[in-house]
Amino acid sequence: MHRRWADEPCSRGDRPSRHRVRQPPLPVLNLAAGAPALQFVMPSIAENLERVRHQIANAAAKAGRSVNDVELVAISKTHQAEKVREAIEAGQSLFGESKVQEARAKIPDLPSNLRWHFVGHLQKNKIRHALPLFDLIHSVDSLALAQDINRIAEEEGLHPRVLIEVNVAGEGSKFGFQPEKLRAEMESLLGLSRLSILGLMCIPPIATEAEASRKYFVALREMRDRLQTDFHVDLAQLSMGMTQDFALAVEEGATLVRVGTAIFGERTRKTE
Ligand SMILES: Cc1ncc(COP(=O)(O)O)c(C=O)c1O
Numbered sequence: 001m002h003r004r005w006a007d008e009p010c011s012r013g014d015r016p017s018r019h020r021v022r023q024p025p026l027p028v029l030n031l032a033a034g035a036p037a038l039q040f041v042m043p044s045i046a047e048n049l050e051r052v053r054h055q056i057a058n059a060a061a062k063a064g065r066s067v068n069d070v071e072l073v074a075i076s077k078t079h080q081a082e083k084v085r086e087a088i089e090a091g092q093s094l095f096g097e098s099k100v101q102e103a104r105a106k107i108p109d110l111p112s113n114l115r116w117h118f119v120g121h122l123q124k125n126k127i128r129h130a131l132p133l134f135d136l137i138h139s140v141d142s143l144a145l146a147q148d149i150n151r152i153a154e155e156e157g158l159h160p161r162v163l164i165e166v167n168v169a170g171e172g173s174k175f176g177f178q179p180e181k182l183r184a185e186m187e188s189l190l191g192l193s194r195l196s197i198l199g200l201m202c203i204p205p206i207a208t209e210a211e212a213s214r215k216y217f218v219a220l221r222e223m224r225d226r227l228q229t230d231f232h233v234d235l236a237q238l239s240m241g242m243t244q245d246f247a248l249a250v251e252e253g254a255t256l257v258r259v260g261t262a263i264f265g266e267r268t269r270k271t272e
Helices: 045-062 081-091 100-109 122-131 141-156 177-192 212-233 246-251
Strands: 001-006 041-042 072-074 094-099 113-117 135-140 161-166 196-202 237-239 256-259
Touching: 001 161, 001 237, 041 045, 041 100, 041 212, 045 081, 081 100, 100 113, 100 122, 100 177, 122 135, 135 196, 141 177, 141 246, 161 177, 177 212, 196 212, 212 237, 212 246, 237 256, 246 256
Parallel strands: 072 094, 072 256, 094 113, 113 135, 135 161, 161 196, 196 237
Antiparallel strands: none
16 A cells, blocks of 8 residues: 655756756646646555564564564654554554653544653653653653652652663763763662663664664663662663664664654654
8 A cells, every 4th residue: 555645845856957958748647637746655654664563573583582572662753643543553552752742632632542652851840741641751861850750650649660761872962861870879769669660761872874873772781781780670671773773772682662753754843
């Protein structure tokens, strides 16, 4: 099944040039009145999902892992509920959002049997709204935020499941615990009785080559292994890998891959 998009820009090479020899006219297409003249075939969301799942399966097989140990979180941020419905029809039931306000508008419009993960920076004043919406918060990026979530969860009678976001490359522009800070604050995090800390998450630096992410995925996995041993905790979940590098993340041990563009297409800045 193919979906047709009419609003794709022409490539430069398609433009007529005044200096070129006149070409014979293109054959006239049999289009309905008012139909756009140029149409390009784009894969559907169902086809995109199939391709991504296939790539996950291949990467898991390459690493000798079971594909059942990897969950695909379809990141629907900025995409309308209609596109999420297409993904649901293709068998996807786990989605990720990064803005509480957007999620509050979108989630009630969709079937109630879906699971939603929060993957963005969680602002303190949004915690109370976020907790009942999301099954898992991937992005607890400071002790202060963890303490606020814990306090609000207590007030609301909830037990949130969370991952700790690690700033693996020490980028000044990124949220997340610096690795040494996480070690220093781990006891305090583990003391927050309302939180179930299930693992770690990272967003490596933007790079032109997917391979550049591998060392950060390895670093996150090794950090997880050390924390498990030193603090006697189970941190089974590793949330790592996005459109560009999710296959590498699976090879390096990801249990949750967060894929948006490869499923839904390019994002617009705001909700479409
Ligand atoms: C934390 C996080 N994970 C995953 C994604 C999905 O990224 P991509 O569209 O490259 O798959 C995004 C998108 O902004 C994100 O913010």
